[in-house]
Amino acid sequence: MSRRSAKTTSKAQPFGVPFLLSQVGAHVAGCFAERIAPLGLRPYHAGILGVLSHNAGITQQALSDLLGMFPSRLVGLLDDLGKANLIERRASPSDRRTYALHLTKGGRDALAKIGKLATQMQEDICAALSEKERAALADMLNRIVDQQKITPGVHPGYRRMDGACGEEESRPAKR
Amino acid sequence: MSRRSAKTTSKAQPFGVPFLLSQVGAHVAGCFAERIAPLGLRPYHAGILGVLSHNAGITQQALSDLLGMFPSRLVGLLDDLGKANLIERRASPSDRRTYALHLTKGGRDALAKIGKLATQMQEDICAALSEKERAALADMLNRIVDQQKITPGVHPGYRRMDGACGEEESRPAKR
DNA sequence: TATTGTTATACTCTATAACTATA
DNA sequence: TATAGTTATAGAGTATAACAATA
Numbered sequence: 001m002s003r004r005s006a007k008t009t010s011k012a013q014p015f016g017v018p019f020l021l022s023q024v025g026a027h028v029a030g031c032f033a034e035r036i037a038p039l040g041l042r043p044y045h046a047g048i049l050g051v052l053s054h055n056a057g058i059t060q061q062a063l064s065d066l067l068g069m070f071p072s073r074l075v076g077l078l079d080d081l082g083k084a085n086l087i088e089r090r091a092s093p094s095d096r097r098t099y100a101l102h103l104t105k106g107g108r109d110a111l112a113k114i115g116k117l118a119t120q121m122q123e124d125i126c127a128a129l130s131e132k133e134r135a136a137l138a139d140m141l142n143r144i145v146d147q148q149k150i151t152p153g154v155h156p157g158y159r160r161m162d163g164a165c166g167e168e169e170s171r172p173a174k175r
Numbered sequence: 176m177s178r179r180s181a182k183t184t185s186k187a188q189p190f191g192v193p194f195l196l197s198q199v200g201a202h203v204a205g206c207f208a209e210r211i212a213p214l215g216l217r218p219y220h221a222g223i224l225g226v227l228s229h230n231a232g233i234t235q236q237a238l239s240d241l242l243g244m245f246p247s248r249l250v251g252l253l254d255d256l257g258k259a260n261l262i263e264r265r266a267s268p269s270d271r272r273t274y275a276l277h278l279t280k281g282g283r284d285a286l287a288k289i290g291k292l293a294t295q296m297q298e299d300i301c302a303a304l305s306e307k308e309r310a311a312l313a314d315m316l317n318r319i320v321d322q323q324k325i326t327p328g329v330h331p332g333y334r335r336m337d338g339a340c341g342e343e344e345s346r347p348a349k350r
Numbered sequence: 351t352a353t354t355g356t357t358a359t360a361c362t363c364t365a366t367a368a369c370t371a372t373a
Numbered sequence: 374t375a376t377a378g379t380t381a382t383a384g385a386g387t388a389t390a391a392c393a394a395t396a
Contacts, residue, residue: 013229013328017309018203018296020316025200026331027323028193031340054188061377073364075379089378097372097377121193128322129315134192137315140304141195147303148202153188156201160365165206236354248387250356264355272354272395335388 028125029157035117039110040084044077047155049103049111052087054153057100059092066151068159086110203300204332210292214285215259219252222330224278224286227262229328232275234267241326243334261285 015023033043051066052058060078064071078101081087086107089099103111126134145152190198208218226241227233235253239246253276256262261282264274278286301309320327 015317015328016293016297017313017316018207018293018300019330020313020320021196021300022200022204022207022332023325023330024316024319024323025197025203027325027340028200029197030331030334032193032197034340059377070365071378072366072380076363095373095377099378118191118193122191125193125196125319125323128318133315136311138192138195140308140312141192141199142190143303144199144300145195148199148300150198150202153190155194155198156205157197159205165202165209234354245388246355247357247389251386270354270396274355 028121031121031125032118035121036114039113041110041114043155044158045081045086046111046114047158048077048081049086049107049114050153052101052103052107053111056102057090059098059100061098063101067154068156070160081107203296206296206300207293210296211289214288216285216289218330219333220256220261221286221289222333223252223256224261224282224289225328227276227278227282228286231277232265234273234275235264236273238276242329243331245335256282 029043032046036043036046048063048067051063055063055066058066060071060074064074067074078087078089082089084106085104088102088104090102092098092100122134126137129137144150150156204218207221211218211221223238223242226238230238230241233241235246235249239249242249253262253264257264259281260279263277263279265277267273267275297309301312304312317327319325325331
Protein backbone atom coordinates (compact mmCIF):
# COMPACT_ATOMS: atom_id res chain seq x y z
CA MET A 1 0.00 0.00 0.00
CA SER A 2 1.11 3.55 0.63
CA ARG A 3 4.44 3.85 2.34
CA ARG A 4 4.63 6.27 5.17
CA SER A 5 7.05 9.13 5.50
CA ALA A 6 10.45 8.26 6.89
CA LYS A 7 9.73 8.87 10.58
CA THR A 8 11.00 6.38 13.08
CA THR A 9 8.24 3.93 12.44
CA SER A 10 9.03 0.61 10.90
CA LYS A 11 8.06 -0.37 7.38
CA ALA A 12 5.18 -2.65 6.65
CA GLN A 13 5.83 -5.69 8.81
CA PRO A 14 3.79 -8.84 9.11
CA PHE A 15 2.41 -8.42 12.58
CA GLY A 16 0.50 -11.46 13.75
CA VAL A 17 -3.11 -11.66 14.80
CA PRO A 18 -2.28 -11.92 18.52
CA PHE A 19 -0.27 -8.71 18.47
CA LEU A 20 -2.91 -6.90 16.43
CA LEU A 21 -5.65 -8.06 18.78
CA SER A 22 -3.73 -6.93 21.84
CA GLN A 23 -2.77 -3.66 20.20
CA VAL A 24 -6.24 -2.73 19.03
CA GLY A 25 -7.77 -4.01 22.25
CA ALA A 26 -5.54 -1.78 24.34
CA HIS A 27 -6.33 1.16 22.11
CA VAL A 28 -10.05 0.59 22.44
CA ALA A 29 -9.74 0.20 26.20
CA GLY A 30 -7.90 3.50 26.42
CA CYS A 31 -10.53 5.25 24.34
CA PHE A 32 -13.29 3.82 26.47
CA ALA A 33 -11.56 4.94 29.66
CA GLU A 34 -11.29 8.45 28.29
CA ARG A 35 -14.89 8.60 27.28
CA ILE A 36 -16.44 7.43 30.52
CA ALA A 37 -14.12 9.57 32.63
CA PRO A 38 -16.55 12.54 32.39
CA LEU A 39 -19.14 10.35 34.08
CA GLY A 40 -16.80 9.98 37.01
CA LEU A 41 -16.36 6.32 36.19
CA ARG A 42 -13.50 4.06 35.24
CA PRO A 43 -13.72 0.94 33.10
CA TYR A 44 -13.77 -1.25 36.20
CA HIS A 45 -16.88 0.51 37.42
CA ALA A 46 -18.63 0.22 34.07
CA GLY A 47 -17.89 -3.48 33.87
CA ILE A 48 -19.37 -4.09 37.29
CA LEU A 49 -22.52 -2.19 36.39
CA GLY A 50 -22.86 -4.35 33.32
CA VAL A 51 -22.39 -7.59 35.20
CA LEU A 52 -24.84 -6.50 37.89
CA SER A 53 -27.48 -5.75 35.29
CA HIS A 54 -27.49 -9.44 34.37
CA ASN A 55 -26.87 -10.79 37.86
CA ALA A 56 -29.13 -8.83 40.16
CA GLY A 57 -28.82 -9.77 43.81
CA ILE A 58 -25.43 -11.41 43.49
CA THR A 59 -23.24 -11.38 46.60
CA GLN A 60 -19.83 -9.76 46.73
CA GLN A 61 -18.18 -13.12 47.14
CA ALA A 62 -19.87 -14.53 44.07
CA LEU A 63 -19.11 -11.38 42.12
CA SER A 64 -15.43 -11.46 43.00
CA ASP A 65 -15.43 -15.11 41.95
CA LEU A 66 -17.07 -14.29 38.65
CA LEU A 67 -14.67 -11.46 37.93
CA GLY A 68 -11.67 -13.40 39.20
CA MET A 69 -10.56 -10.65 41.54
CA PHE A 70 -9.84 -10.48 45.24
CA PRO A 71 -12.85 -9.60 47.40
CA SER A 72 -10.84 -6.92 49.12
CA ARG A 73 -10.18 -5.25 45.81
CA LEU A 74 -13.85 -5.31 44.97
CA VAL A 75 -14.82 -3.49 48.14
CA GLY A 76 -13.34 -0.19 47.05
CA LEU A 77 -14.96 -0.31 43.65
CA LEU A 78 -18.36 -1.06 45.17
CA ASP A 79 -17.82 1.74 47.66
CA ASP A 80 -17.28 4.13 44.76
CA LEU A 81 -20.43 2.95 43.04
CA GLY A 82 -22.36 3.10 46.29
CA LYS A 83 -21.24 6.64 47.06
CA ALA A 84 -22.35 7.65 43.57
CA ASN A 85 -25.72 6.00 44.25
CA LEU A 86 -25.39 3.66 41.30
CA ILE A 87 -25.68 0.47 43.31
CA GLU A 88 -27.02 -0.56 46.67
CA ARG A 89 -26.05 -3.31 49.08
CA ARG A 90 -29.26 -4.79 50.33
CA ALA A 91 -29.14 -6.75 53.57
CA SER A 92 -29.88 -10.41 53.05
CA PRO A 93 -32.63 -11.72 55.35
CA SER A 94 -31.46 -15.32 55.39
CA ASP A 95 -27.75 -14.74 55.99
CA ARG A 96 -26.86 -11.52 57.69
CA ARG A 97 -23.25 -11.74 56.65
CA THR A 98 -23.99 -11.24 52.98
CA TYR A 99 -25.25 -8.34 50.93
CA ALA A 100 -27.27 -8.62 47.76
CA LEU A 101 -25.97 -6.22 45.13
CA HIS A 102 -28.48 -4.30 43.03
CA LEU A 103 -28.39 -1.49 40.52
CA THR A 104 -30.28 1.62 41.54
CA LYS A 105 -32.27 3.78 39.15
CA GLY A 106 -29.15 5.94 38.82
CA GLY A 107 -27.11 2.86 38.05
CA ARG A 108 -29.44 1.85 35.25
CA ASP A 109 -29.33 5.36 33.87
CA ALA A 110 -25.55 5.39 33.97
CA LEU A 111 -25.47 2.05 32.22
CA ALA A 112 -27.73 3.40 29.50
CA LYS A 113 -25.37 6.33 29.01
CA ILE A 114 -22.46 3.94 28.79
CA GLY A 115 -24.36 1.95 26.21
CA LYS A 116 -24.88 4.97 23.99
CA LEU A 117 -21.26 5.84 24.39
CA ALA A 118 -20.28 2.32 23.37
CA THR A 119 -22.46 2.53 20.30
CA GLN A 120 -20.75 5.75 19.34
CA MET A 121 -17.37 4.15 19.93
CA GLN A 122 -18.25 1.23 17.69
CA GLU A 123 -19.01 3.71 14.97
CA ASP A 124 -15.63 5.38 15.42
CA ILE A 125 -13.51 2.28 15.86
CA CYS A 126 -15.09 0.47 12.93
CA ALA A 127 -15.06 3.45 10.60
CA ALA A 128 -12.79 1.57 8.20
CA LEU A 129 -15.11 -1.42 8.01
CA SER A 130 -18.33 -2.04 6.14
CA GLU A 131 -21.48 -3.15 7.92
CA LYS A 132 -20.95 -6.65 6.70
CA GLU A 133 -17.37 -6.67 7.94
CA ARG A 134 -18.37 -5.41 11.36
CA ALA A 135 -20.77 -8.28 11.71
CA ALA A 136 -18.12 -10.73 10.55
CA LEU A 137 -15.63 -9.26 13.01
CA ALA A 138 -18.08 -9.53 15.90
CA ASP A 139 -18.85 -13.09 14.92
CA MET A 140 -15.20 -14.10 14.81
CA LEU A 141 -14.46 -12.43 18.13
CA ASN A 142 -17.42 -14.15 19.73
CA ARG A 143 -16.17 -17.48 18.49
CA ILE A 144 -12.73 -16.77 19.92
CA VAL A 145 -14.33 -15.88 23.25
CA ASP A 146 -16.19 -19.15 23.19
CA GLN A 147 -13.28 -21.31 22.10
CA GLN A 148 -10.87 -19.67 24.56
CA LYS A 149 -13.37 -20.18 27.35
CA ILE A 150 -13.50 -16.52 28.20
CA THR A 151 -16.60 -15.73 30.26
CA PRO A 152 -18.90 -13.73 27.98
CA GLY A 153 -19.37 -10.18 29.17
CA VAL A 154 -16.58 -10.39 31.72
CA HIS A 155 -13.41 -8.47 30.98
CA PRO A 156 -10.16 -10.29 31.78
CA GLY A 157 -8.75 -7.05 33.13
CA TYR A 158 -10.19 -7.80 36.56
CA ARG A 159 -8.47 -11.12 36.69
CA ARG A 160 -5.36 -11.61 38.71
CA MET A 161 -2.84 -13.15 36.36
CA ASP A 162 -2.31 -16.60 37.73
CA GLY A 163 -3.24 -19.24 35.22
CA ALA A 164 -5.89 -17.65 33.10
CA CYS A 165 -4.57 -18.82 29.76
CA GLY A 166 -5.29 -21.80 27.53
CA GLU A 167 -2.64 -24.52 27.57
CA GLU A 168 -4.62 -27.15 29.47
CA GLU A 169 -8.23 -28.08 29.77
CA SER A 170 -8.22 -28.40 33.53
CA ARG A 171 -10.06 -25.63 35.29
CA PRO A 172 -9.94 -26.79 38.90
CA ALA A 173 -12.48 -24.34 40.28
CA LYS A 174 -9.71 -22.22 41.80
CA ARG A 175 -10.01 -22.14 45.52
CA MET B 176 -20.76 -24.69 47.47
CA SER B 177 -24.37 -23.93 46.80
CA ARG B 178 -23.67 -20.55 45.27
CA ARG B 179 -21.21 -21.73 42.68
CA SER B 180 -23.64 -24.17 41.14
CA ALA B 181 -25.97 -21.58 39.67
CA LYS B 182 -23.34 -20.56 37.12
CA THR B 183 -23.75 -16.87 37.64
CA THR B 184 -22.81 -16.02 34.08
CA SER B 185 -25.21 -14.04 31.96
CA LYS B 186 -27.07 -15.38 28.97
CA ALA B 187 -26.19 -14.56 25.41
CA GLN B 188 -26.03 -10.78 25.23
CA PRO B 189 -25.24 -8.55 22.29
CA PHE B 190 -21.81 -7.29 23.26
CA GLY B 191 -20.47 -4.67 20.91
CA VAL B 192 -17.30 -4.82 18.85
CA PRO B 193 -15.38 -2.42 21.14
CA PHE B 194 -16.02 -4.56 24.19
CA LEU B 195 -15.16 -7.74 22.33
CA LEU B 196 -11.94 -6.23 21.02
CA SER B 197 -10.90 -5.06 24.44
CA GLN B 198 -11.88 -8.35 26.03
CA VAL B 199 -10.08 -10.56 23.56
CA GLY B 200 -7.13 -8.18 23.44
CA ALA B 201 -6.69 -8.34 27.20
CA HIS B 202 -6.97 -12.10 27.11
CA VAL B 203 -4.31 -12.38 24.43
CA ALA B 204 -2.05 -9.97 26.30
CA GLY B 205 -2.37 -12.08 29.43
CA CYS B 206 -1.56 -15.25 27.53
CA PHE B 207 1.44 -13.63 25.94
CA ALA B 208 2.71 -12.42 29.31
CA GLU B 209 2.43 -15.94 30.68
CA ARG B 210 4.26 -17.47 27.79
CA ILE B 211 7.25 -15.16 27.73
CA ALA B 212 7.61 -15.21 31.51
CA PRO B 213 9.84 -18.34 31.33
CA LEU B 214 12.25 -16.28 29.21
CA GLY B 215 12.55 -13.86 32.10
CA LEU B 216 10.80 -11.21 30.03
CA ARG B 217 7.64 -9.21 30.30
CA PRO B 218 5.56 -7.85 27.42
CA TYR B 219 7.19 -4.43 27.76
CA HIS B 220 10.59 -5.97 27.19
CA ALA B 221 9.45 -7.95 24.18
CA GLY B 222 7.90 -4.88 22.61
CA ILE B 223 11.11 -2.92 22.98
CA LEU B 224 13.14 -5.70 21.40
CA GLY B 225 10.75 -5.68 18.47
CA VAL B 226 10.94 -1.93 18.03
CA LEU B 227 14.72 -1.97 18.27
CA SER B 228 14.95 -4.61 15.57
CA HIS B 229 13.42 -2.12 13.14
CA ASN B 230 15.05 0.99 14.60
CA ALA B 231 18.65 0.07 15.27
CA GLY B 232 20.72 2.86 16.81
CA ILE B 233 17.76 4.85 18.09
CA THR B 234 18.37 7.01 21.15
CA GLN B 235 16.50 6.59 24.41
CA GLN B 236 14.83 9.93 23.94
CA ALA B 237 13.58 9.02 20.49
CA LEU B 238 12.47 5.62 21.71
CA SER B 239 10.51 7.05 24.61
CA ASP B 240 8.91 9.44 22.15
CA LEU B 241 8.00 6.63 19.79
CA LEU B 242 6.52 4.53 22.58
CA GLY B 243 4.84 7.50 24.22
CA MET B 244 6.33 6.80 27.61
CA PHE B 245 8.39 8.80 30.06
CA PRO B 246 12.16 8.52 29.56
CA SER B 247 12.59 7.75 33.23
CA ARG B 248 10.28 4.80 32.92
CA LEU B 249 12.24 3.51 29.97
CA VAL B 250 15.51 3.48 31.87
CA GLY B 251 14.54 0.60 34.10
CA LEU B 252 13.30 -1.52 31.22
CA LEU B 253 16.51 -0.93 29.26
CA ASP B 254 18.52 -1.74 32.37
CA ASP B 255 16.74 -5.10 32.56
CA LEU B 256 17.45 -5.81 28.92
CA GLY B 257 21.04 -4.69 29.30
CA LYS B 258 21.64 -6.87 32.34
CA ALA B 259 20.27 -9.83 30.37
CA ASN B 260 22.67 -8.96 27.54
CA LEU B 261 19.87 -8.54 25.03
CA ILE B 262 20.66 -4.95 24.14
CA GLU B 263 23.63 -2.65 24.37
CA ARG B 264 23.92 1.09 24.78
CA ARG B 265 26.66 2.18 22.42
CA ALA B 266 28.31 5.51 23.09
CA SER B 267 27.56 8.02 20.39
CA PRO B 268 30.70 9.64 18.96
CA SER B 269 29.02 12.85 17.83
CA ASP B 270 27.02 13.60 20.96
CA ARG B 271 28.35 12.13 24.15
CA ARG B 272 25.09 12.63 25.99
CA THR B 273 23.26 10.08 23.90
CA TYR B 274 23.44 6.33 23.59
CA ALA B 275 22.62 4.39 20.45
CA LEU B 276 20.51 1.36 21.30
CA HIS B 277 21.26 -1.91 19.55
CA LEU B 278 20.17 -5.51 19.85
CA THR B 279 22.91 -7.96 20.73
CA LYS B 280 23.17 -11.45 19.31
CA GLY B 281 21.34 -12.62 22.42
CA GLY B 282 18.65 -10.06 21.79
CA ARG B 283 18.11 -11.26 18.25
CA ASP B 284 17.93 -14.83 19.50
CA ALA B 285 15.40 -13.89 22.15
CA LEU B 286 13.35 -12.08 19.54
CA ALA B 287 13.38 -15.18 17.35
CA LYS B 288 12.12 -17.25 20.28
CA ILE B 289 9.39 -14.72 20.89
CA GLY B 290 8.45 -14.93 17.23
CA LYS B 291 8.00 -18.68 17.37
CA LEU B 292 6.02 -18.31 20.51
CA ALA B 293 3.79 -15.75 18.80
CA THR B 294 3.23 -18.08 15.88
CA GLN B 295 2.18 -20.81 18.28
CA MET B 296 -0.12 -18.38 20.04
CA GLN B 297 -1.77 -17.41 16.78
CA GLU B 298 -2.51 -21.06 16.21
CA ASP B 299 -4.10 -21.35 19.64
CA ILE B 300 -6.01 -18.08 19.65
CA CYS B 301 -7.37 -18.55 16.16
CA ALA B 302 -8.28 -22.20 16.60
CA ALA B 303 -11.92 -21.39 15.96
CA LEU B 304 -11.20 -19.63 12.68
CA SER B 305 -10.41 -20.90 9.21
CA GLU B 306 -7.30 -19.84 7.36
CA LYS B 307 -9.36 -17.51 5.25
CA GLU B 308 -10.97 -15.98 8.31
CA ARG B 309 -7.64 -15.42 10.00
CA ALA B 310 -6.45 -13.49 7.00
CA ALA B 311 -9.66 -11.47 6.95
CA LEU B 312 -9.32 -10.74 10.66
CA ALA B 313 -5.72 -9.58 10.28
CA ASP B 314 -6.73 -7.41 7.38
CA MET B 315 -9.56 -5.76 9.27
CA LEU B 316 -7.39 -5.17 12.33
CA ASN B 317 -4.68 -3.64 10.18
CA ARG B 318 -7.19 -1.31 8.65
CA ILE B 319 -8.41 -0.29 12.10
CA VAL B 320 -4.80 0.37 13.14
CA ASP B 321 -4.36 2.55 10.09
CA GLN B 322 -7.63 4.42 10.39
CA GLN B 323 -7.21 4.98 14.13
CA LYS B 324 -3.70 6.28 13.55
CA ILE B 325 -2.14 3.74 15.83
CA THR B 326 1.57 3.44 15.13
CA PRO B 327 2.07 0.04 13.51
CA GLY B 328 4.09 -2.31 15.68
CA VAL B 329 3.86 -0.11 18.75
CA HIS B 330 1.65 -1.30 21.56
CA PRO B 331 -0.50 1.40 23.21
CA GLY B 332 0.27 -0.16 26.58
CA TYR B 333 3.39 1.93 26.90
CA ARG B 334 1.49 5.09 26.37
CA ARG B 335 0.61 7.36 29.24
CA MET B 336 -3.10 8.01 28.97
CA ASP B 337 -3.33 11.65 28.15
CA GLY B 338 -5.09 12.20 24.85
CA ALA B 339 -4.27 9.11 22.87
CA CYS B 340 -7.75 8.60 21.48
CA GLY B 341 -9.41 9.65 18.25
CA GLU B 342 -11.83 12.57 18.58
CA GLU B 343 -9.69 15.21 16.87
CA GLU B 344 -7.23 15.22 14.03
CA SER B 345 -4.67 17.38 15.78
CA ARG B 346 -1.54 15.50 16.79
CA PRO B 347 0.69 18.31 18.03
CA ALA B 348 3.90 16.29 18.08
CA LYS B 349 3.75 16.04 21.89
CA ARG B 350 7.10 17.34 23.04
C1' DT C 351 20.41 27.98 28.42
C1' DA C 352 18.66 23.54 26.56
C1' DT C 353 18.91 18.57 26.22
C1' DT C 354 20.08 13.44 27.35
C1' DG C 355 19.98 10.09 30.41
C1' DT C 356 19.56 9.08 35.31
C1' DT C 357 18.14 9.09 40.11
C1' DA C 358 14.87 10.35 43.82
C1' DT C 359 10.40 10.93 45.50
C1' DA C 360 5.59 10.64 45.87
C1' DC C 361 1.47 8.58 44.59
C1' DT C 362 -1.57 4.91 42.88
C1' DC C 363 -2.88 0.34 42.56
C1' DT C 364 -3.17 -4.24 43.99
C1' DA C 365 -2.13 -8.60 46.74
C1' DT C 366 -1.92 -10.46 51.12
C1' DA C 367 -3.02 -10.85 55.72
C1' DA C 368 -5.56 -9.75 59.76
C1' DC C 369 -9.96 -8.67 61.72
C1' DT C 370 -15.44 -8.64 62.79
C1' DA C 371 -19.64 -10.46 62.72
C1' DT C 372 -22.16 -13.82 61.57
C1' DA C 373 -23.04 -18.78 60.61
C1' DT D 374 -14.68 -24.09 62.85
C1' DA D 375 -15.76 -21.77 58.55
C1' DT D 376 -17.43 -17.90 55.71
C1' DA D 377 -18.78 -12.77 54.03
C1' DG D 378 -17.30 -8.55 54.06
C1' DT D 379 -14.02 -5.12 55.63
C1' DT D 380 -9.79 -2.91 57.05
C1' DA D 381 -4.68 -2.68 57.33
C1' DT D 382 -0.29 -3.35 55.54
C1' DA D 383 3.12 -3.90 52.24
C1' DG D 384 4.85 -4.37 47.78
C1' DA D 385 4.93 -3.25 42.82
C1' DG D 386 4.41 0.13 39.18
C1' DT D 387 4.36 4.69 37.42
C1' DA D 388 4.41 9.95 37.05
C1' DT D 389 6.77 13.90 38.37
C1' DA D 390 10.62 16.45 39.80
C1' DA D 391 15.34 17.16 40.53
C1' DC D 392 19.98 16.21 39.02
C1' DA D 393 24.76 15.71 36.47
C1' DA D 394 26.95 15.71 32.18
C1' DT D 395 27.11 17.53 27.77
C1' DA D 396 25.77 20.50 24.08
